[in-house]
Amino acid sequence: MRLALVVLATALTAGELRAQALRPTGSASFVTARVRSEVPAGIDQFTGPAFLGQGALAIGRVELSVSYLQGTLNHDGGSVAGRDLVEGTVLLGVRALQWLTLEGGPHARAYALAGSTQRWLFWELRARAATAFVGSAAQGYAELWRAVAADANVPEPFDHAQGGEVGMILRMARAPFSARVGYRIDHAVLGGGTRLETVEGVVIGIGLSGR
């Protein structure tokens, strides 16, 4: 699968890398994260703020993006200790159309519990559509992803996982800054539905793009 992703990206981007300028972008966001873990024994729900940093480097139609999220989530009932959430992605993508980008790569997530760490690793395929809808100032985007493989140190076998994000980016007319608001959610099913993991959040951030 990993090899197939690399071959796909290489085939789509052949000939596009020469004589192209690098276009870096970056953003820093505040996320109100919420994690819901549903197992037969019960439901645990954690919420809390998190910091999300994202960066991307594009050359021609090829884009390499990375993200890092970290935050401390508290149990909603207060009866269970909180957990730290750390999450990161490394995605290699290609802009298939002016408004459509296809990406693939690993997505890792870890919950630091008392005395142990729960690790998740998804291999994802993503499709992201973005276009301006209020003049050129406001750009809407919608992103969907699905895990094609996963590995988690939980008892239940992995079944499937998918997620998405929808939001809006406001660009300043003459400045390289942008503001972003969005909603994201992903949902994993393990053990034939005996374990459901849902992570969602509202993202509010500012971005900087090189021109």
Place this chain on the structure above:
Amino acid sequence: MSGGRHLPRLCALVCMLGAAPGALGAQSSDSLFAPGLRAYKNLEFDVAAWLLRRDVAHLTAAGAPSAERARALVYLGAADLFRGRRDSAVAVFRRLVMLDPRYRPDRLVFPPEVTTLFDGVRLQTKTVAVEVPRDTTIAPDAGAFDIWLIASSFQTVEVTLRYADGGPFRSLYAGPVGDSLKVQWDGLDAAGAPPPVSRVVLRVASRSPTGELAGIVQLPLDLRLSRPDTLPWPPPPADGQLLPERATSGAAKRSLVGGLLLSGAVAALPALVGGTDTPSGPRIAVAGTIGFAGLLGYVLHRPGRPLPGNVRANQTLRDAWQRRVASTTTENARRRREVHVVVRAGEPTTIQPRGP
């Protein structure tokens, strides 16, 4: 026949045979008046005069070149002189001077009696030859029509341009002329305007020192005014170059529909990915924000709203066109003022005043 009467003829014979047989041969190469010339060389001056007078009449009637007629005339004058007809020789030489004021008899061919008499006649005869270019284009404030006057002897001339009916058009020169003189015409009338007629006559009147009219040379000049073509008007900006100055409904609809779709996508995303029991508050807040942005975009891009950027861009295009129009107008006005006068000269004619 007395010995005194034959003395000049003998002198002429000695001079001709001893001084310039080669030059005589060179001058008699033309066979048009060969019999008369042969009689002249045989000292048969009566016969030579009769033949040469006949040949001159033929040459004149045939419109022969003035150089040929001049050579026949000088031999005719010399023959008349040697046959004792001095008055006839003077008349022939005067005719020769009128024909070509620059003509001088070859002093290696003709004896001093002939050349002295010719010089005397030339000094007494007041006439000019007029040389002008066949075609001339006179540019405004730059060019001129050059008129060369070659005088037979010192005299006073009046150079004028006249209408075809003889009325004065413009005076160019009035004053003395020694050997030659160049007179110029700038192509304008007396008021400094381009000529309003298509033909004028160049008249050169020669006067003797006593002020008597000695001769007139006239030359018709055909005139034509030539104006350079004007530039075409620059075309106005094409419709395809102009941007719409009022917003169409497309941008407004895009804002509204885009906002609605995105808001709906936010609301429906949990159901799409399979999430269960997700709180709706944060999602509704995000969906509402996006929906509000779409609504605001609809208001900002409402149909018919003026588009200042496009208005400015179009105005820049129109201003550039107006500048091109102004530049073309200035250039065309300059070209309309730039009238060239094209002059074509005709053949000169000589008018001799009648004697008292």
